[in-house]
Every structure is written in structure tokens, then in C-alpha cells.
Amino acid sequence: MSEKSDSGTAQHSDEQEQPTAPSESSERADRSTRSSRTRGERVRAAAWTLREPRTASWIAEETEVSVKTAQKYLNQLVEDNVLLRVEQGEQTLYALDQLMASYREVATLQREHTREELTTALESMRDRITDWKATYDVDQPGELRSSLATLDDEQERESRREAASEWEQLETRLPLVQTALREYDWATERETITA
Amino acid sequence: MGLPGTTDPSVYRGLRGVLDRQPEITAVQYEPDSIIKAWLRATIDPDRVHPPTGPEAPELRVEWRFHGDAVYYQIHYYDPNTGFNCGWHRDDDHPDLGPVHFQYENSTTGEHDHVRVQFSKTVPTEILWEAGNRLFEEKLPTLIGED
Numbered sequence: 563m564s565e566k567s568d569s570g571t572a573q574h575s576d577e578q579e580q581p582t583a584p585s586e587s588s589e590r591a592d593r594s595t596r597s598s599r600t601r602g603e604r605v606r607a608a609a610w611t612l613r614e615p616r617t618a619s620w621i622a623e624e625t626e627v628s629v630k631t632a633q634k635y636l637n638q639l640v641e642d643n644v645l646l647r648v649e650q651g652e653q654t655l656y657a658l659d660q661l662m663a664s665y666r667e668v669a670t671l672q673r674e675h676t677r678e679e680l681t682t683a684l685e686s687m688r689d690r691i692t693d694w695k696a697t698y699d700v701d702q703p704g705e706l707r708s709s710l711a712t713l714d715d716e717q718e719r720e721s722r723r724e725a726a727s728e729w730e731q732l733e734t735r736l737p738l739v740q741t742a743l744r745e746y747d748w749a750t751e752r753e754t755i756t757a
Numbered sequence: 758m759g760l761p762g763t764t765d766p767s768v769y770r771g772l773r774g775v776l777d778r779q780p781e782i783t784a785v786q787y788e789p790d791s792i793i794k795a796w797l798r799a800t801i802d803p804d805r806v807h808p809p810t811g812p813e814a815p816e817l818r819v820e821w822r823f824h825g826d827a828v829y830y831q832i833h834y835y836d837p838n839t840g841f842n843c844g845w846h847r848d849d850d851h852p853d854l855g856p857v858h859f860q861y862e863n864s865t866t867g868e869h870d871h872v873r874v875q876f877s878k879t880v881p882t883e884i885l886w887e888a889g890n891r892l893f894e895e896k897l898p899t900l901i902g903e904d
Contacts, residue, residue, distance in 0.1 A: 599886070604883075604886075606771075606823070606879075607772075607775055608880045608883065610763075610882075610883045611768045611771045611772075611880055611882055613765065613768070613823065621880075624879065624880040625883065653860060658767055663767045664765070670766075671792065675792060680792065683790075687793070701900045707761060723758075723759030727760055731791045731795045734763040735792065735793055735794065738828055
């Protein structure tokens with residue numbers, strides 16, 4: 563089912579937004595704009611953010627839908643290889659399929675960027691890390707972040723905080739870009755077959 | 758800025774879904790680019806903001822990071838026409854205010870403040886949705902309203 567398929571007129575009662583208990587001071591906002599989202603969209607958007615296994619009832623409470631409605635959309639996402647269903651004792655939990663998510667991200671990089679773009683980006687990322695290592699005389703972003711506690715100069719602290727933050731981000735993107743490049747030709751061949 | 762931890766492209770996919778549904782937002786893109794994907798920039802239609810603004814389009818910056826079990830985020834609005842900016846931050850900048858605070862700065866009136874806030878939900882998409890609603894329905898009309 564596509565992301566857009568629930569955005570039209572609701573066919574089933576569990577698709578319709580019901581007024582919910584106002585949260586803090588956002589009652590007016592709830593009434594005016596929340597009606598633009600269906601329950602399916604709320605559950606599906608939330609499902610992409612599941613970084614640890616959760617029960618359908620937990621997700622239902624977070625997204626203000628019935629447990630039955632949450633289960634319906636979560637099970638669709640299991641069938642679509644987005645979520646994993648994990649049995650733990652008597653409980654059924656849902657978690658993001660991290661392996662599939664990583665493959666999906668690699669495929670996105672391959673589909674949206676040329677080999678040259680990925681190569682240039684990879685070199686730039688490595689150069690930046692090399693520069694930080696030399697500038698701050700540390701090997702890891704965690705070491706750079708630890709050095710903040712020893713500094714009084716707020717400007718220097720902010721610049722190190724920024725560098726550590728960027729460095730941490732690049733460390734997570736590097737393996738994905740490397741993988742995308744390593745299998746770029748193979749992926750391009752598959753893309754040609756399905757085009 | 759300079760949040761600790763790393764981002765998660767799957768989480769950003771969910772958050773993009775929320776931003777795409779916000780009526781005031783016209784476009785969403787990754788920054789600094791779609792390879793590094795450090796944060797999301799949402800472009801806002803100046804004609805759909807109350808009170809009206811323009812001619813430049815205001816922006817909403819959304820960054821979500823994870824460090825072990827800890828969650829950090831910044832949802833920050835900036836209007837280049839007036840310099841007004843405000844946002845919800847879960848970071849280490851104001852430990853005296855608890856884990857999450859709202860801050861704003863109005864360069865026209867000189868008003869600024871940091872206040873403790875909380876969200877009733879923990880799922881990122883629900884937090885972002887609630888922040889978007891508070892921003893457009895309450896904060897902008899109240900903090901830069903003409904009354």
C-alpha cells in the first residue's frame with residue numbers, strides 16, 4: 563500500500579480521525595490540522611522511528627489509535643519488509659528491520675547519485691576527518707567531545723562541539739557510501755533491467 | 758547546535774512524512790546534502806504563516822540524534838525577513854530547564870526567553886507533529902502577533 567493511499571476519503575471507520583483528548587495547550591491545533599492525517603499515516607510514520615522493539619498497544623497509545631488499527635498497519639509493514647515481528651514470551655513486539663533499512667539506504671544512494679558524486683563525497687568526508695584528527699590531535703569524535711570539559715573559551719567549545727557532531731555523523735555515513743560505491747556497477751545493471 | 762550522537766535515515770523518513778503533511782510546508786530536503794543527511798530543512802510558504810511574513814521563505818530545521826539510549830533533537834523555525842527564530846530543543850544547553858526547552862528570540866521587540874516544556878509523546882513523529890501545530894497555531898501568532 564502506498565503512502566498516499568490513505569490520504570483520501572476514509573472508507574473504514576478506523577481510518578477516520580476522532581477528536582482526541584487535548585494535550586497541554588494544543589487543543590486548537592489538534593482540531594484544525596490533525597484532521598489532515600489519517601490513522602494509517604500516523605502509525606506508519608511512527609513505525610519508521612522504532613529503534614527498539616515495541617508492542618502494538620504501545621504504538622497505539624503513542625499514535626492515538628486503537629490497538630486493532632495499529633496491528634493492522636504494523637502487520638502490513640512486516641509484510642513490506644520494513645518491520646520485524648519479534649515474539650518475546652507472551653508478547654509480540656515490532657521493530658524496524660535494520661538490515662533491510664541499511665540495504666534500502668544503500669540503494670537510495672546508488673539510485674539518486676552518480677558514481678562520481680559518491681566518490682567525491684567519500685573523499686571529502688575522509689579529508690574532513692583527517693583534518694579534525696590533525697587539528698585537535700584526537701583519533702575519535704568521542705575524544706574531541708571529552709575535551710570540551712577542559713575548556714573555558716565558549717567559542718572554542720562551540721566549534722569543537724560542531725566538529726564532533728559532524729564527525730559522528732560522517733562516521734555513520736561512510737560505510738553506507740563505501741558499500742554503495744563497491745556495488746555500484748552491479749546495482750546499475752539491476753536498475754537497467756527493471757527500467 | 759552540535760548535537761551529540763548520530764542520525765538515523767529511517768527516523769528521518771518518518772519525520773519527512775510528518776513535514777510533508779504540514780500545510781504550511783512546501784518542500785523538504787536533506788542538509789548539507791542527500792549523501793550526508795545530517796538534518797532536514799523544510800521550506801515554509803510565507804503566505805501561509807500568521808501573522809504574514811515575506812518575501813523570503815521561512816525555514817524549519819529538524820535534527821534528530823541518538824547516542825546510546827539518549828535522544829537529542831532540535832526543531833527550529835527561522836524567519837529571514839524579521840530574524841525571528843524559535844524552537845524546541847532536547848539538548849544539553851539548559852540542564853536547569855530539564856531535558857526539553859522552548860526558546861525564542863524576537864529581534865524586532867528584543868524579547869527572548871527559554872522555558873521548560875514537555876511533550877506528551879515519545880515517538881519522534883508525534884513530537885514533531887505536535888511541535889508543528891504549536892508553532893503555527895500558537896507560537897507565531899502569540900510571539901510575533903500584532904496585538
